Amino acid sequence: MRATLMYGAGDVRVEDVRDSRIEQPTDALVRITASCICGSDLHPYGSMAAEDGPVHVGHEFVGVVEETGAEVSTLNRGDVVVAPFAFSCGACEFCRAGLQTSCVRGGFWDGLAGEGGQAEAIRVPLADGTLASLPVAEDSALMPSLLTLSDVLGTGWHAAVRGGVGPGTSVTVIGDGAVGLLAVLSAKRLGAEQIVLMGRHTARTDLGREFGATDVVTTRGEEGVTAVRDLTGGHGTHVVLEAVGHLPAYEQAYGVVRPGGTISRVGVPQYEEAPIGFGSLFAGNVTLTGGPAPTRAYVDELLPAVLGGEIEPGLVFDATTDLDGVPDGYRRMADREALKVLVRP
Amino acid sequence: MRATLMYGAGDVRVEDVRDSRIEQPTDALVRITASCICGSDLHPYGSMAAEDGPVHVGHEFVGVVEETGAEVSTLNRGDVVVAPFAFSCGACEFCRAGLQTSCVRGGFWDGLAGEGGQAEAIRVPLADGTLASLPVAEDSALMPSLLTLSDVLGTGWHAAVRGGVGPGTSVTVIGDGAVGLLAVLSAKRLGAEQIVLMGRHTARTDLGREFGATDVVTTRGEEGVTAVRDLTGGHGTHVVLEAVGHLPAYEQAYGVVRPGGTISRVGVPQYEEAPIGFGSLFAGNVTLTGGPAPTRAYVDELLPAVLGGEIEPGLVFDATTDLDGVPDGYRRMADREALKVLVRP
Numbered sequence: 033m034r035a036t037l038m039y040g041a042g043d044v045r046v047e048d049v050r051d052s053r054i055e056q057p058t059d060a061l062v063r064i065t066a067s068c069i070c071g072s073d074l075h076p077y078g079s080m081a082a083e084d085g086p087v088h089v090g091h092e093f094v095g096v097v098e099e100t101g102a103e104v105s106t107l108n109r110g111d112v113v114v115a116p117f118a119f120s121c122g123a124c125e126f127c128r129a130g131l132q133t134s135c136v137r138g139g140f141w142d143g144l145a146g147e148g149g150q151a152e153a154i155r156v157p158l159a160d161g162t163l164a165s166l167p168v169a170e171d172s173a174l175m176p177s178l179l180t181l182s183d184v185l186g187t188g189w190h191a192a193v194r195g196g197v198g199p200g201t202s203v204t205v206i207g208d209g210a211v212g213l214l215a216v217l218s219a220k221r222l223g224a225e226q227i228v229l230m231g232r233h234t235a236r237t238d239l240g241r242e243f244g245a246t247d248v249v250t251t252r253g254e255e256g257v258t259a260v261r262d263l264t265g266g267h268g269t270h271v272v273l274e275a276v277g278h279l280p281a282y283e284q285a286y287g288v289v290r291p292g293g294t295i296s297r298v299g300v301p302q303y304e305e306a307p308i309g310f311g312s313l314f315a316g317n318v319t320l321t322g323g324p325a326p327t328r329a330y331v332d333e334l335l336p337a338v339l340g341g342e343i344e345p346g347l348v349f350d351a352t353t354d355l356d357g358v359p360d361g362y363r364r365m366a367d368r369e370a371l372k373v374l375v376r377p
Numbered sequence: 378m379r380a381t382l383m384y385g386a387g388d389v390r391v392e393d394v395r396d397s398r399i400e401q402p403t404d405a406l407v408r409i410t411a412s413c414i415c416g417s418d419l420h421p422y423g424s425m426a427a428e429d430g431p432v433h434v435g436h437e438f439v440g441v442v443e444e445t446g447a448e449v450s451t452l453n454r455g456d457v458v459v460a461p462f463a464f465s466c467g468a469c470e471f472c473r474a475g476l477q478t479s480c481v482r483g484g485f486w487d488g489l490a491g492e493g494g495q496a497e498a499i500r501v502p503l504a505d506g507t508l509a510s511l512p513v514a515e516d517s518a519l520m521p522s523l524l525t526l527s528d529v530l531g532t533g534w535h536a537a538v539r540g541g542v543g544p545g546t547s548v549t550v551i552g553d554g555a556v557g558l559l560a561v562l563s564a565k566r567l568g569a570e571q572i573v574l575m576g577r578h579t580a581r582t583d584l585g586r587e588f589g590a591t592d593v594v595t596t597r598g599e600e601g602v603t604a605v606r607d608l609t610g611g612h613g614t615h616v617v618l619e620a621v622g623h624l625p626a627y628e629q630a631y632g633v634v635r636p637g638g639t640i641s642r643v644g645v646p647q648y649e650e651a652p653i654g655f656g657s658l659f660a661g662n663v664t665l666t667g668g669p670a671p672t673r674a675y676v677d678e679l680l681p682a683v684l685g686g687e688i689e690p691g692l693v694f695d696a697t698t699d700l701d702g703v704p705d706g707y708r709r710m711a712d713r714e715a716l717k718v719l720v721r722p
Contacts, residue, residue: 125612126636126637129637131636131637131662133662134636134637134661134662194662194664267470291471291476291479292471292474292476292479297659300655300659301653301654301655301659303654304652304653304654304655304656304657305650305651305652305653305654306650306651306653306654307649307650308646308649308650308651308653308665309646309648309649309650309651310645310646310649311649312649313665313668314642314645314646314667314668314669315668315669316479316668317476317478317479317539317666317667317668317669317671318668319539319664319665319666320653320658320664320665320666321662321664321665321666322659322662323658323659323660323661323662323663324659324660324662326662
């Protein structure tokens with residue numbers, strides 16, 4: 033079968049590899065019908081050392097179950113399924129609490145040697161807990177939107193939920209990538225009154241307005257902080273959704289959060305140490321929350337909204353390619369030519 | 378009048394100073410009947426540069442209103458009052474939201490030149506918003522407990538409330554100072570099922586057990602983290618209340634917090650940068666919250682419990698002195714000979 037491998041920064045190749053197959057009785061083998069490239073894939077694409085490669089890549093996919101292990105009980109050959117970006121047992125205390133990204137048996141796809149979502153097929157561990165069935169045909173026109181349940185919609189939703197967005201709250205969203213834009217959509221859906229989107233790409237911020245942003249701030253740093261404060265009576269917003277992961281985005285976040293407010297991070301931090309003392313979080317009783325979204329937990333809640341057409345998160349895809357086009361898809365996303373690339377293997 | 382001044386690290390003096398007096402029409406002049414030395418006073422006592430002194434010190438007090446400015450409407454001469462460690466207008470959007478430490482007109486006592494709580498009297502700005510009346514005589518036997526409404530009880534309570542402690546939660550309290558012990562009391566009162574107190578002073582941890590601690594861990598660092606995990610099924614506690622303020626206490630906090638859990642800090646951070654990336658907070662969706670407690674907001678809730686004898690937070694005072702004994706009180710608290718020193722001017 034064909035799969036995408038990253039050999040190092042800027043070096044992504046599509047190659048023939050050993051076919052994925054059932055290895056554990058709890059596995060399912062899934063033929064991938066739609067996948068995509070993630071903003072978080074751009075972090076290793078920008079910095080991965082060649083000695084750490086090659087690795088299979090891709091952690092968002094929809095597909096059709098081809099085969100199931102002997103202990104898989106809820107899935108059948110032919111089921112159309114979506115996979116969250118982490119696999120999980122569905123039974124441990126963390127899964128039951130809706131925190132599947134902390135499953136005691138689970139993990140992230142990049143921790144699963146020889147498997148990746150930007151490929152023709154994939155072995156899915158803990159299939160009963162991991163996969164969610166979709167009541168559509170594999171060629172459904174809703175597929176781009178359904179694919180966002182895998183990561184970016186659930187991640188934007190997680191940011192907003194953990195941030196405590198609700199009716200009447202004011203929200204700043206930092207980042208106009210797919211997650212940032214779907215954080216806007218999520219904040220709107222949760223009842224936010226004011227949604228300030230910080231981003232610099234007009235096509236993206238226009239989509240952000242379509243998703244519910246009430247204001248767009250194109251400046252950054254001190255200038256961006258001042259602009260948000262000017263829009264919010266001087267005090268900043270109740271909630272800040274940080275969907276980038278770089279330190280300046282975090283610094284921007286505590287610059288625009290209101291005293292007593294919450295910063296919710298879903299951009300994977302590309303830093304470990306950062307300011308959290310009296311001058312940043314403490315003095316204003318600011319809460320910092322967020323982490324890897326348990327997108328599996330949100331499927332039941334978000335799927336009906338997608339099926340019913342209430343939301344169309346698939347609008348974040350502005351390019352489509354087959355597997356051969358994946359390397360160029362990385363380049364286009366890294367160069368900000370494409371917002372998010374859909375892959376049809 | 379006599380007041381306590383800090384001249385630098387280890388140098389506290391009681392001196393004759395200019396009498397406090399009404400300066401603004403919103404001021405009240407309060408004769409202080411009970412005050413105390415705070416764990417947070419030990420930070421400058423340990424490190425203050427001589428060129429930054431002398432400064433008036435003390436931010437916790439109970440007293441009797443001697444005189445009120447022309448615009449003070451809710452207080453009268455003779456009222457017995459307790460002051461929170463921050464003064465606040467009571468009318469701005471933050472005060473109305475119960476976040477008086479972010480009052481747009483208010484401030485902390487150490488920002489008020491020439492006034493301090495370890496003194497015979499003090500000028501209280503924004504008196505209507507700041508002071509809470511106590512329905513007791515100035516010589517009430519409840520005075521030690523009522524004095525804790527000023528800071529340490531409200532601060533422990535704030536930690537627990539912001540941390541989301543509730544029925545069934547498991548809690549680790551880091552620090553066996555007055556705030557840590559009252560965080561234990563608060564967690565117990567809020568329904569915590571398991572309360573692990575991390576502290577090394579037997580007399581203090583014994584009081585912690587009296588306040589509700591179910592377990593005591595006397596080790597620190599990696600060893601302390603392992604001990605807490607062993608007590609909590611391997612995953613740590615839902616909530617961690619950090620009542621120290623030094624970086625190792627924060628590092629301990631993220632070592633013992635359960636995935637999806639919350640670290641609530643009320644120890645004033647003696648650091649600005651600290652780990653918050655994938656390896657500390659992010660991977661486990663850990664929430665970091667806390668800040669200066671709006672103790673004024675909690676008086677209405679906690680005062681009846683003190684008056685009714687349901688709680689006796691005044692047990693944290695294990696020494697009493699007059700003003701002359703204040704310098705030695707600092708020394709005794711710094712040397713861990715005393716837990717918390719009550720001052721009767």
